[in-house]
Amino acid sequence: MKRNSWTVEEQAYFLKRTGELLGRGYPLTEAIESLIFYLPEKKQKQIQNCLAELKEGYPLFQILAGLHFHKDLVGYVFFAEQHGGLAAAFQDASEIMLKRNKDLQRLLKLLYYPAVLIFITIVLFFFVENLLLPKFITLFRSMNLEENFFTQVVYLFGKLLPLFLAGVIIVSASTFLYHFVFFRKKTPLEQKKKLIVLPYVGPLLKMLYSHYFSVQLSYLLSGGLSIFEALHLFEQNSQQPLYKQAGAEIKRKLIGGERLETILASLPIFEKELATIIKHGQENGRLDKELYFYSRFCLERLEALTEKTLKILQPLLYLLIGLLIVSMYLAVLLPMFHLLDGI
Incomplete structure (x- = not known):
């Protein structure tokens, strides 16, 4: 059968309900047949095909493997x-x-939420590090003022971050290879x-x-x-x-x-x-x-x-x-x- 849209959750619930009906004394084919009415139309056709294959003697595990179950x-x-x-x-x-x-x-x-926040923060950090701070540094030097410690740290972080990202890319590519x-x-x-x-x-x-x-x-x-x-x-x-x-x-x-x-x-x-x-x-x-x-x-x-x-x-x-x-x-x-x- 072609690859279908059964999610893992749908697969699990299908087996769960089948097991519940089997526990109540239903034969396997009747248990599966009873579940057809609770499924979307596309999946109903797939389960009807499953029933036909079961009646032909195919084992259930092989049929579910054909449906690409987990x-x-x-x-x-x-x-x-x-x-x-x-x-x-x-x-x-x-x-x-x-x-x-x-x-x-x-x-x-x-x-998901932290990843979005981290991405936005890094983008803003690049904006500060590449646009705002250089203007401050130029102004400091024109007034003969020394850069503060945190400004130096920000610049250092700005230099290390690309190296870190490059390292991540290299490690990922090496792992993939x-x-x-x-x-x-x-x-x-x-x-x-x-x-x-x-x-x-x-x-x-x-x-x-x-x-x-x-x-x-x-x-x-x-x-x-x-x-x-x-x-x-x-x-x-x-x-x-x-x-x-x-x-x-x-x-x-x-x-x-x-x-x-x-x-x-x-x-x-x-x-x-x-x-x-x-x-x-x-x-x-x-x-x-x-x-x-x-x-x-x-x-x-x-x-x-x-x-x-x-x-x-x-x-x-x-x-x-x-x-x-x-x-x-x-x-x-x-x-x-x-x-x-x-x-």
Whole structure:
């Protein structure tokens, strides 16, 4: 199918409502058919095509992938179709994606207004630094007055800002070049190993990977599959190359005689706690429940880390804006006061 206009929020709500109907005893086709009437006309036609493909025997995850649904949502559907817990998995997937989308919207909203203010302030700063201050400096020199400290600071900042912007452009271009020349050629596992060492972003990614792996493994084990069978399904998940490769790697090492907790502890993309949880769950015979509890714990920590980041980022942005605005006033007023002192 052609690329459509389904937003992540619309995708999540579609799965959420489908999961609710499945939980009330609806068969999958009837649940999806019941939702058609609540969708715009264009999406109604797409869902009708989905129903036709479902009746022809195509799996739902493949149909949603054709509609370009988010890969994480498609992954949830893929695993849910293997273990049979469609209702719970759909609602969990929608809950996680809605929270993630809400956090992203909050971050964009948080950055938008300060970014506009910073841009306007920088434009005004260039105006002051290139038009007003040179006139003051010329006047100071004609009256044999020394430049004040702040005027010198403003000039220094004016010289450093272009260098800073040039540095940002060079770093961005180098990153872009590295991505297309080297990074894209690495395996998904190698790519994520590079990303998790990044400050601030790395811990969030590790928590996200640990959450997704643990919740899907929990669902598969609770559906009656063995660990080996569950890993085989991870290996078959072509929609998510990272978990496909991770599943194949863990499976290969299990065949080689290594213990599951030892293998997971050696994979840097997962939190160290995951290996401990695996070992504890195997010892008490409740591995599926331990993994599910751990996945909820990861989700709570992700929310806490996101909230903490937003609380730190917001004051820093407004502090920067405040300093720039105060600098603007001082850049204009101090030379005037200095000029009056010399008269």
